[in-house]
Amino acid sequence: MAMQTGAARLSLNRLMKGSGTISSRYFSDKKGRVLSEEEQAIENVYIKKMERERLEKLKKKLAAAEAEKDKSVNKMVEIEMKDVKKKHIKRKRTTTSITSNSSSVPVLPWMRSPIDVTEFEDCSLDLLPLLDPRLEEALQRMGFSSLFPVQVAVWQETIGPGAFERDLCINSPTGTGKTLAYALPIVQKLSTRVVKCIRALVVLPTRDLALQVKEVFAAIAPAVGLSVGLAVGQSSIEDEISELIKRTRLEAGICYDPEDHGVDLQSSVDILVATPGRLMDHINTTKGFTLEHLCYLVVDETDRLLREAYQSWLPTVLQLTSTNEDDIFSHARTFAHSMIGSLKTIRKSGVERGCKGKTSPRLMKMVLSATLTRDPSKLSQLDLYHPLFLTTGPQRYQLPEKLESYKLLCESKDKPLYLVALLQDLKGEKCIVFLSSVESAQKLSILLNSFELPFKIKLYSGLQHQSVRSKTLRAFREGETQVLVASDAMTRGMDVEGVRTVINYDAPAYIKTYVHRAGRTARAGQAGRCFSLLLRNEVDPFKKLLQKADRNTCSVYHPPDGLIESFRPQYTAALAKLKEYMESRTSRRRKISLKSQKVVKEKNIRNLEEI
Incomplete structure (x- = not known):
């Protein structure tokens, strides 16, 4: 668009500079005969008319190009600064940038104008827009009658009227309800799925925390027909595989062609809660385990997960969920197989809401912590798409109000x-x-x-x-x-x-x-x-x-x-x-150590005797 605008300006300038030299030119007809002065005057009038028309067209073209450019810019500004007013929910975007002399000032531009979660109010479940009645009943059984501000804020940005598919970074004190804040919209979004496969992945640094998050999902997901799995190393990997992967049963007494009817492995869960180490075990060794259908990636306790490599789990997951054009054509070549096998999710590469090179359906990421890092080098690992920053105030470190x-x-x-x-x-x-x-x-x-x-x-x-x-x-x-x-x-x-x-x-x-x-x-x-x-x-x-x-x-x-x-x-x-x-205890450990040394020594002696 910028090149077209520049070319239009260049043509317009050249035309305007040359418009005053028409009367001094000499004209000839097709046979080379020099025209008379009267004929040249008529020709001059005609050419001036043509040049005026061309000049008007170029002006219109330039104006259209500028308008298109402004439209594109306005659209991006609208995305950044949208302020949707909703019925029953008080929503106010903070206009105060985070400006402080401390070293905690965010460097990234999108972190300088966050959404202030404290501007939201608790919202009763019956007033929450678009909430599935089945989920409302599940929340009531859990003892909830309303949602906390951070939960309302995340719901608005993911499900509510005017919601836009952007990655979310949530910095909120502990105990404010961040787990349900992401669990509820994910379950609502996946409630219409047809084929069961892993569409949401929640990664946490410890087993205990993963078990707790799994309990939250398990309390609401079954209400809409979704299954939740756990991969934390609490049990053997074989037991986890049996819970996460199922084999398609073949009818007895019927002969199948092995080439056409291989063992089809399918996911038994829609949502997986995992620790990085066990997640990598399944990615590397478990047959039928795939993240190609993933729609949501939640990185809870982000600062800790980014601080340690954990077998490079993050780049691995991002690589497995990314797509290029070759992936699309290879899928087209195997379309017939996909019709009898597991359903494939095609992530089309193209233009999505004015942004080139993004996939559709796009993998949405949610990153959360009570002490979310603002280091650009660490956040860049997440490959965030047009991120939105939700926080409870200008301070990075915040304690519970009471x-x-x-x-x-x-x-x-x-x-x-x-x-x-x-x-x-x-x-x-x-x-x-x-x-x-x-x-x-x-x-x-x-x-x-x-x-x-x-x-x-x-x-x-x-x-x-x-x-x-x-x-x-x-x-x-x-x-x-x-x-x-x-x-x-x-x-x-x-x-x-x-x-x-x-x-x-x-x-x-x-x-x-x-x-x-x-x-x-x-x-x-x-x-x-x-x-x-x-x-x-x-x-x-x-x-x-x-x-x-x-x-x-x-x-x-x-x-x-x-x-x-x-x-x-x-x-x-x-x-x-x-x-x-x-x-x-020291004495016991010393005895165990001496016994181990004795066993090793005896083993070495036997090996020498055999030689």
């Missing part, structure tokens, strides 16, 4: 004693104690269980077997366990109802860690508290850390008088028990 922060000053040698006093003062209230390492969490759990406390304390560690962690988490949710001692494996995404308090036994080194730890409480608009045990030299760094989340004050907590000293005798005995346990 979270109260407290600090507890103590000496290093008495730190466990202060923790016991705090737990006793909480009177068995359901809480999580976070430590920076698995080893420290294990030691503290042993130490706390040596006290005679009137509540149950359990360890939740990444080194535990999945079945042990699941059992511990279930007991905690049901109230059988009141205190959970955990490493940072539980900081992301885990949703446990009724957690009123979070305790940072080890002060977090980064604001991102504090945000994810504190996010285990004050969820879904509820109130919560976060206590941090600090040494004297940790006070100033902790203050600066909270300022990154726009928290300038943190109250000091003082245990009741005499409570700490009342536990001093038990503390001395508990330390002795811990020392005894650690020495016993």
